[in-house]
Structure formats: C-alpha cells, structure tokens
Amino acid sequence: MSEVKKVQxxxxxxxxxxxxxxxxxxxxxxxxxxxxxxxxxxxxCCGGVSNEVLDYVPLSVEYNEKYYAAGKIPGGFNKxxxxxxxxxxxxxxxxxRPMRPLFYDEFSREIQIVPTTVSADQINPPDMVAxxxxxxxxxxxxxxxxxxxxxxxxxxxxxxxxxNPTFSEIERSDMDIVVAGNKKGITMxxxxxxxxxxxxxxxxxxxxxxxxxxxxxxxxxxxxxxxKEKLPLLEKKADPEYANEVREYxxxxxxxxxxxxxxxxxxxxAIESVKEQxxxxxxxxxxxDDSALSFINSLIGDIHTDILRTSILENDLRVDGRDTxxxxxxTCEVNVLPSTHGSALFTRGETQSLATTTLGSxxxxxxxxxxxxxxxxxSFMLHYNFPPYSVGETGRLTTGRREIGHGHLAERAxxxxxxxxxxxxxxxxxxxxxxxxxxxSSMATVCGGCLSLMDAGVPIKKPVxxxxxxxxxxxxxxxxxxxxxxxxxxxDHMGDMDFKVAGTKDGITAFxxxxxxxxxxxxxxxxxxxxxxxxxMHILDIMTATISSPRQSLNENAPxxxxxxxxxxxxxxxxxxxxxxxxGISGESGANVSINDDGVVTIFGSNKxxxxxxxxxxxxxxxxxxxxxxxxxxxxxxxxxxxxxxILPKYDGLCHISKLDKKRVKSVADILKVGQIIPxxxxxxxxxxxxxxxxxxxxxxxxNKA
Numbered sequence: 001m002s003e004v005k006k007v008q009x010x011x012x013x014x015x016x017x018x019x020x021x022x023x024x025x026x027x028x029x030x031x032x033x034x035x036x037x038x039x040x041x042x043x044x045c046c047g048g049v050s051n052e053v054l055d056y057v058p059l060s061v062e063y064n065e066k067y068y069a070a071g072k073i074p075g076g077f078n079k080x081x082x083x084x085x086x087x088x089x090x091x092x093x094x095x096x097r098p099m100r101p102l103f104y105d106e107f108s109r110e111i112q113i114v115p116t117t118v119s120a121d122q123i124n125p126p127d128m129v130a131x132x133x134x135x136x137x138x139x140x141x142x143x144x145x146x147x148x149x150x151x152x153x154x155x156x157x158x159x160x161x162x163x164n165p166t167f168s169e170i171e172r173s174d175m176d177i178v179v180a181g182n183k184k185g186i187t188m189x190x191x192x193x194x195x196x197x198x199x200x201x202x203x204x205x206x207x208x209x210x211x212x213x214x215x216x217x218x219x220x221x222x223x224x225x226x227x228k229e230k231l232p233l234l235e236k237k238a239d240p241e242y243a244n245e246v247r248e249y250x251x252x253x254x255x256x257x258x259x260x261x262x263x264x265x266x267x268x269x270a271i272e273s274v275k276e277q278x279x280x281x282x283x284x285x286x287x288x289d290d291s292a293l294s295f296i297n298s299l300i301g302d303i304h305t306d307i308l309r310t311s312i313l314e315n316d317l318r319v320d321g322r323d324t325x326x327x328x329x330x331t332c333e334v335n336v337l338p339s340t341h342g343s344a345l346f347t348r349g350e351t352q353s354l355a356t357t358t359l360g361s362x363x364x365x366x367x368x369x370x371x372x373x374x375x376x377x378x379s380f381m382l383h384y385n386f387p388p389y390s391v392g393e394t395g396r397l398t399t400g401r402r403e404i405g406h407g408h409l410a411e412r413a414x415x416x417x418x419x420x421x422x423x424x425x426x427x428x429x430x431x432x433x434x435x436x437x438x439x440x441s442s443m444a445t446v447c448g449g450c451l452s453l454m455d456a457g458v459p460i461k462k463p464v465x466x467x468x469x470x471x472x473x474x475x476x477x478x479x480x481x482x483x484x485x486x487x488x489x490x491x492d493h494m495g496d497m498d499f500k501v502a503g504t505k506d507g508i509t510a511f512x513x514x515x516x517x518x519x520x521x522x523x524x525x526x527x528x529x530x531x532x533x534x535x536x537m538h539i540l541d542i543m544t545a546t547i548s549s550p551r552q553s554l555n556e557n558a559p560x561x562x563x564x565x566x567x568x569x570x571x572x573x574x575x576x577x578x579x580x581x582x583x584g585i586s587g588e589s590g591a592n593v594s595i596n597d598d599g600v601v602t603i604f605g606s607n608k609x610x611x612x613x614x615x616x617x618x619x620x621x622x623x624x625x626x627x628x629x630x631x632x633x634x635x636x637x638x639x640x641x642x643x644x645x646x647i648l649p650k651y652d653g654l655c656h657i658s659k660l661d662k663k664r665v666k667s668v669a670d671i672l673k674v675g676q677i678i679p680x681x682x683x684x685x686x687x688x689x690x691x692x693x694x695x696x697x698x699x700x701x702x703x704n705k706a
Contacts (some may be wrong), residue, residue, distance in 0.1 A: 005226040009210060009218045011035070012164035013150065014124060018136050018218065029141025029228070033133035035164075037121035039069075042133035046143050050234055057103040058110045058276030063092040063130055069120040070371035083246040089404050091115075094151070095134050098180035098188040101516050102146040107235035111143060112667050120371040124168050128153050129405055131180065136219045143229040145341035149187065150215035151180035154204045156196060161207045164623055167372060175200065177511060179208035181215045187515040188526070192412035193509030195462075197500060198529040206522050239295075242285055246296055247303065250278050254300065254305050258319055259288060263350050264489065265392060265436045267319060270504055275300055305494045312472045312482050319490060320349070327486045327535050332447075332546035341558040342456020346448035348486070348539075350438035352390075355448030357430050357456040359558045361592055363428040373549045380418045382411035382430040384445050390437040406442040407432075410466075412501035413446045413510035414453070417461040423600055425563040439488040440468035446502045446510070450560065451543060456553040456558065463543055464509055466502030467535035469528045470495040472516065483528050485535050501532035505541040560611040561604050568599040573650065581649070589614035621649050625691055627682050630698045635676045640667050645680050645693055653691030660695050 004021040014036045035546050051058075065088060066081060067074045068691035074081060084092070095115065103111065115130035131151040139148040155173035156539040162169055170176050171508035177191025186205060193201070257270035278300065279286065279293070286292045311317045316324055328349030337343035342357035365377040384407035388395030409434065418428065430452060432445035443466035450464045470484035471492045484491055496517045502510040513525075554560075566574065574595055575582050586593045591605035591614035601618055605611030631647035638644075642656040660671050672678065681698040685691055 003220060007222045009085060009215060009224070011215065012162065014164070016129070016132065016215075018133065018222050020136075020140055020219070020222065023434055027066045028143055029137040029138075029139070031133045031136040031222075033129050033136070034119075035126075035129045036124040037119060038117070038124045038126045038129055039119035040115050040117050040126055040129045040133045041136040042113065042115040042130060043143050044111065044137045044557045045141060046107075046112075046231075050108040051174070054105075054108045057100055057105060057107075059096065059100055060111070060114070061090050061092045061096040061099075061105060061113045061115075061134070063115045063117075063127075064093060065117040065120070065126070065371050069117050069126075070122055072369075072371060075369040077092055077558075085370065086203070086404050086408070089401050089530070090280045090408055091130060093401060093405050094127060094178055094180070094188070094190065097514050098131075098137060098149045098151065098182075099138070099147065101187065102182070104144050104146070106236060107144050107231070108234055109143075113138065114571075117371065121648070122371070122373050123168075124164065125153065125167060125372070128164060131475055132215055132219075136151075136222060139223050140217045140227045140230045144230045147182060147184045148219040149224075150212045151178055151182055151188070152208050152211050152215070153178050154191075154208050156193070156200060156204060160205055163208070163211055175204060177201070179205055179212065181209070181212045181534055182284065183213050183516075185209075185520050185690075186513075187520075189511060190409075190415065190658070191512075192510050193503075193508050193510055194416050195504055195509060197507055198526075198533055201511060202522065202526055202529060205525060209522075218241040240289070240292070242282070243295075244297065246278070246282060246299055249281060250274075250300060251303055251307075251564045253277065258304060258307050259311075263320075263369060266436055267490075271304065292659075306492050308490060309472050312484070313480055316482070318484070319487070320488060324482050324487050325531065325534075326500070327538055330539060330542045332451055332543055334451055334547050339557055341555045342452045342454075342458070344448050344455055345435075345442050345452030346443055346451060347436075348440075348447070348557055349592055350436050351441050351444045352434070352436040353441065353444040353448035354433045354435050355445065355452040356433075357449075357458060358431070359456065359458075359554070359561075360427040360429065360431045361561065362425070362427065362594055362602050363604070364429075379413055379427045381428070382410070382414060382432070382445070382449060383407050384410060384439065384442065384627070385433045386441065387434065390434045399442065400521075406445065409442050409500065409510055409512050410445040410449060410502075413464055413466055413696050414449055415459075416509040417450075417504065418453075419459050421462070426458075426559075426560050428453070428458060429629060437489065438680075439486065439492060440466075440500065442466070443468050443500055445503060447539060447543060449546060454547050454550045455555070457554040459550050462506065463540055463548075464502060464504055465536050465539040465543055466500060466510070467490065467532055468492075469497070469499040469501070469532050469535075471497035471499070471515075471524065471528070472518070474620055476517065477495040479604060481524065483524070483531055484533055487592050497528075499528050499532070501529065501536065503536060505537065543617040559604060559606050560608045561602065562611050562615050563600060563602045564615070566595075566599045566618075566622050571595060571597075574601065574618060574621050585614055585617045585621070589617060593618065623648050625651050625682055625685060625686060630679055630681050630701055633693070634676055635672050635674050635678065638672060640668070643668050643672050645678065647680060647691070651691065653682065653693040655679070655693040655695050659683075659693065659697070662696060 002021040006019045016035045019032045025357045030043045043702035117126040135148045138145045156160045156175035157173040175193035175196045253274045257274040260270035312419040333345040333349045340356045344355045346353045430449040434441045446466040472482045474480035498514045500512045591610040595601045603614045633645035633647040679698040680693040
C-alpha cells in the first residue's frame with residue numbers, strides 16, 4: 001500500500017488539504033481535496049499510445065457532482081445521476097480553460113480529468129476545490145504539464161474583497177468572479193457583477209494573484225513528496241530540406257489571400273485556392289514523401305498566423321482593413337418578428353444574433369435540484385444557439401458545451417438589470433439564435449438580448465452591451481503587444497487572448513477572459529478594460545438610437561399577469577377544499593391562478609380580459625359583507641318565513657318574507673325560486689354574525705339611482 005502524502009494551505013477562512021496515495025491509486029494521478037466539509041476527488045488518466053497525427057491537445061474534463069455529497073437523492077423518476085447538468089458543464093469549462101494551454105502538443109495522448117464532488121457542506125462552493133484538485137492531480141502524475149494552475153473566487157461585499165466566499169456571501173455581494181492562473185500570471189477570469197467599475201474589477205484580479213501563486217507552490221510541494229517521473233514527449237522532427245523552398249514560395253501567395261477583399265468567406269476561399277496552388281506546385285515532393293502533405297498544410301497554417309500577427313504588431317493593420325481600436329459597423333432592428341413578445345436583430349460586422357423575448361407565468365420557472373442547497377427556481381433564462389449554417393457549414397443541431405457556456409455568460413450580463421419578481425412577476429426567457437458568426441457571438445447575444453427585452457416592454461434598469469477584446473504579443477515577455485477591439489474569428493483563433501466585457505454605461509455586469517499564453521500582466525488587463533469600456537459606450541450609443549428604453553406597455557402578443565396580496569387568513573378561502581375554489585376560478589376565467597404562503601395571488605391570463613375576470617372572482621371570494629351594499633345574490637333555500645340568499649362565497653343571509661314586497665306576501669315561492677339571482681341589500685349583521693337582507697330596499701336603491 002502506497003504512503004499517503006498531504007499538504008495544506010489556508011485560503012480565505014478555511015484550510016485546504018490536498019492528499020494523494022489513499023484513493024484511486026490506479027489513475028495516473030489522483031488527489032483528494034477538502035475545504036471545510038466540502039471534498040472533491042480529482043483523477044487524471046492518459047492514453048497508452050501517442051497519436052503522431054494530432055496537432056491539438058485531446059483533453060476532456062468531466063466534472064460531476066454526487067447527490068449523496070449533500071445527503072440528497074436525485075429528484076424526478078430517475079434516481080441515478082445521469083447526463084451532466086448545466087452547472088457541471090460550466091465548472092468543467094472553468095477547469096479546462098486555464099489548464100488546456102499548459103499541456104504539450106508533443107504528448108499527443110488522450111487526457112481525461114475527472115473531478116468528482118463527494119462531500120458538499122452547502123457553505124463552500126466546490127468548483128474552486130475541483131479546479132485546484134484537478135491541477136494537483138496532473139502535477140503529481142506522469143503526464144507532462146507546464147503547471148500547476150490554481151483558482152480562487154473573489155467577491156466584493158460591503159467594499160471589501162473576499163477570497164473564496166460562502167454561498168451566502170456570494171448572494172449578497174456586488175461582484176462574484178473566478179480568477180485562475182499560474183505563477184507567471186493570470187490565465188482566466190470569469191464572473192458577474194452589479195455594475196462595478198473597471199477599477200474594482202482589476203483590484204479583485206490583483207487581490208487573487210498572490211493567493212494563486214501560493215496555491216501553486218503548495219502543489220509543487222506535493223509533487224516533491226509524491227510526484228511521478230514524467231512520460232516522454234514525442235521528439236520534434238527536424239524540418240525537411242524542402243521546408244524553406246515551400247516557405248519562400250507560399251509566403252507571398254498566402255499574404256495576398258489573407259488580405260483578400262470581402263468578408264470572411266471570401267478570405268477563406270482565397271486561402272483554400274492558394275493551398276491548392278501550393279500543393280499542386282509541390283506535387284512531386286508530396287508523391288515521394290508520405291508526410292509531406294501534412295507538413296505543408298501545417299506550414300501554411302503557421303505562415304498564415306505569422307502574417308496576421310506581424311501585420312497587427314508592425315502595421316496596426318487587421319485582415320478586414322481596420323486598425324486595432326475600431327468596432328465593426330453595427331445595425332440594430334427591433335420588432336422584427338410579428339408574433340413574438342419581443343424581438344431584435346443585432347448585426348456587428350459578420351456576426352448576427354436574432355434575439356427573442358418570451359414572457360410566461362410562475363409555472364414556467366425552471367426548477368433546479370442540485371447539491372448547493374434547497375431546490376430553487378429560476379425566473380430569468382437565456383438560451384444561446386449556434387447552428388452550423390451561421391458559419392456556412394452543415395452539421396447537427398445540438399446543445400453542446402459552447403452553447404451552454406456562451407449562454408451563461410450572456411445571461412449573467414443581462415441578469416443584473418432584470419427587474420425583481422415583485423416589480424415584474426413574469427418568467428422571462430431570452431433566446432439568441434446566431435444567424436452569422438465571425439467573432440464574439442456571445443457579446444452579440446448580450447446586445448440583441450437587451451434590445452429584445454426592451455422591445456417586449458420588460459422594465460430593465462439600463463441597457464447592456466458587450467464587446468470582445470483580443471491580444472497579439474511578440475514574445476513571452478510582452479516586449480511588444482497590441483490589444484484588439486472587437487475581434488474577428490481569425491483573430492480569436494490565432495491570437496493570445498479572448499477578453500469579453502459586458503455592462504451598462506455605469507459599470508460591468510459580466511466578464512470573461514481566456515489567455516492562451518502563460519499569463520498576462522495587470523497592466524495589459526488595465527489597458528484592455530479601458531478599451532473595452534470605450535467600445536461598450538460606442539455600442540450602447542448605437543443601440544439606444546434604435547430603442548432608448550423599454551416600451552411603456554407590453555407587446556399585444558404578451559400575456560397579462562396580475563399580482564396582488566391578500567390577507568393571509570383568506571388563503572384557505574381562495575384555495576378551497578381540495579383546491580376546488582381556485583380550480584373553479586381558473587376554469588371559469590380561463591386564466592391560471594396561483595397563491596403562495598405569503599398570500600400573494602398571481603394571475604396569468606393569455607389576454608387582459610381573462611386575467612381581470614380571474615381577479616374579480618378572487619376578490620369576490622375574499623370580500624367581506626358590507627352593510628348598506630347591494631349584492632346580486634343567489635337564492636339557495638326557500639322557507640315559510642323567507643329565503644336564504646348567498647351574496648358572497650360562504651356568506652348566506654336571510655331575506656325575510658316581509659322584505660320581499662311592500663304588500664303582504666302569502667308564500668315566498670310566489671316571488672322567488674331556488675337558483676334565481678336577485679339584488680339584495682345587506683341591512684344588518686346582528687351580534688351573532690347573521691346577515692339580514694332586503695329585496696325591497698335593493699330595488700328602491702336601484703330605482704333611485706336610475
């Protein structure tokens with residue numbers, strides 16, 4: 001049995017323990033991490049054989065949560081954990097993004113990291129524990145890794161920065177971000193905020209830096225105690241003797257194609273045409289060398305990347321003719337779909353989002369059942385779709401990790417301005433269908449989604465816009481670099497950073513940064529934030545020129561929701577025995593009626609008439625009898641001395657025979673029948689609570705008003 005090795009470090013208010021040698025010993029690397037009473041087991045394994053054909057890192061991260069971790073049994077019919085929840089996918093992405101650039105292409109083996117939350121104290125979020133445990137597992141394994149990495153959550157609460165806040169502190173904070181990096185610098189930031197300034201955001205990142213370095217050092221300490229010897233990398237093959245010839249012939253052709261006039265498709269066609277020309281030119285070499293075609297294709301890609309990066313660094317010129325600070329042309333349209341509750345078409349260059357807003361009732365809220373706490377409901381949702389036709393390709397229409405990640409970022413950006421349920425008791429769903437894509441469709445989703453919300457009449461607090469920034473560096477010391485405003489797809493692929501910032505004119509609401517190099521300095525982030533602010537102001541000006549504020553009334557296609565509070569003592573009366581009363585109101589009005597434990601009645605009608613009718617019926621149920629008021633009552637029972645008339649639900653009164661007519665009445669049945677509706681006036685509520693009614697006085701009052 002292997003010896004158990006442990007290291008510890010205090011992060012925030014809790015001690016984190018990293019342990020190896022006791023659990024999952026057959027994996028290439030395994031670490032059992034605890035933080036408070038939250039625990040994660042992270043394992044990493046790799047394939048046994050290198051695949052020399054691969055030119056990328058075949059990494060997969062599969063974060064998962066066990067319901068038993070929080071003493072729960074999964075909800076629904078299937079009592080077994082099954083496909084990943086959105087939260088698990090989002091955490092997998094948080095772990096993947098800072099680690100992926102630090103694996104070696106030359107390793108060329110499949111790598112799988114599986115962090116599993118096995119204990120959840122419902123106080124400390126497990127995601128940062130999973131990130132650190134995953135990095136530690138790889139660090140001590142025999143898999144080559146240019147790490148370690150670490151991550152912490154930073155909240156801004158009451159003017160203070162909190163490292164690894166609790167769930168309660170996160171809920172009350174003005175900002176919640178995840179910062180990840182290595183000893184060289186920050187490689188990833190992601191989070192949301194309530195309109196915080198760029199200065200607050202930057203200070204949060206710099207506050208996290210020393211903590212991240214300390215966590216990396218602890219992992220290195222564990223590696224010294226229990227680390228395995230690293231597996232060999234594939235030896236880089238020397239360039240073939242014809243490499244320079246191919247490079248010299250190809251460079252001018254690729255440079256001309258890379259800057260071809262037109263858009264992305266035209267440039268793509270020009271590059272493909274040049275590839276064919278180059279391959280045809282070197283056909284004899286390709287025929288004599290089995291590896292020549294692969295090498296030439298790879299070299300063409302390298303030359304293309306070098307041309308784009310050099311042009312930006314030396315000439316401030318991008319492939320579409322822009323300088324580094326210009327935002328592409330933007331057009332905004334609203335009310336583009338006649339039958340939706342709200343719609344917008346946002347186009348920025350060759351990126352386009354068709355965004356719609358749909359309003360629903362409380363029954364349309366999304367139920368969440370996870371290990372973080374009690375079941376909770378979500379009344380604002382944003383869904384992002386990236387169909388293959390948006391990039392001119394064929395493929396399957398699926399919801400993958402990209403769709404969930406981009407949608408989550410855009411949802412965070414807009415959530416900060418969504419009205420509270422008390423002010424706007426609708427369930428809100430925004431859908432962004434990407435019609436075209438060439439750079440930052442998630443930020444187009446933020447802009448389009450905001451426009452569709454305003455078009456639907458949702459009273460958002462302020463308009464929100466977003467823009468993606470890029471980075472091109474000359475070397476790892478950043479002796480020369482350029483920050484790019486509103487990056488293209490090519491610049492995202494060939495650049496060193498994807499830096500998305502969304503917010504209002506007054507502050508940041510969502511933030512995501514991915515670095516493809518070792519890390520960036522705070523000076524670069526400061527400049528990028530400043531440039532992102534300028535771009536956001538520019539985009540907001542264009543958006544508000546189209547629609548400056550939410551429409552004063554809801555779209556005519558939108559349903560009507562009426563919400564009001566009643567005396568809690570009347571809740572039972574509205575519900576009725578076995579729910580009979582509230583079901584009857586819903587059936588009669590055609591509206592959906594619900595009531596919560598606080599006495600808040602919510603009425604959802606497909607049109608205004610149905611909703612108002614349901615409200616009237618509820619008010620009748622809770623109404624108290626008022627002396628002197630005339631009611632349209634229903635005759636329930638006839639006796640020799642009078643008739644019992646129901647004036648309100650559960651309120652019957654006696655209309656004495658002497659109150660039916662000024663003349664003497666021989667028999668009540670001569671004037672009234674059971675089920676007849678008659679006007680009656682409430683004359684008295686006696687000391688025993690009995691209601692005395694008068695048919696005569698009601699008729700006189702009605703005639704006098706007439």
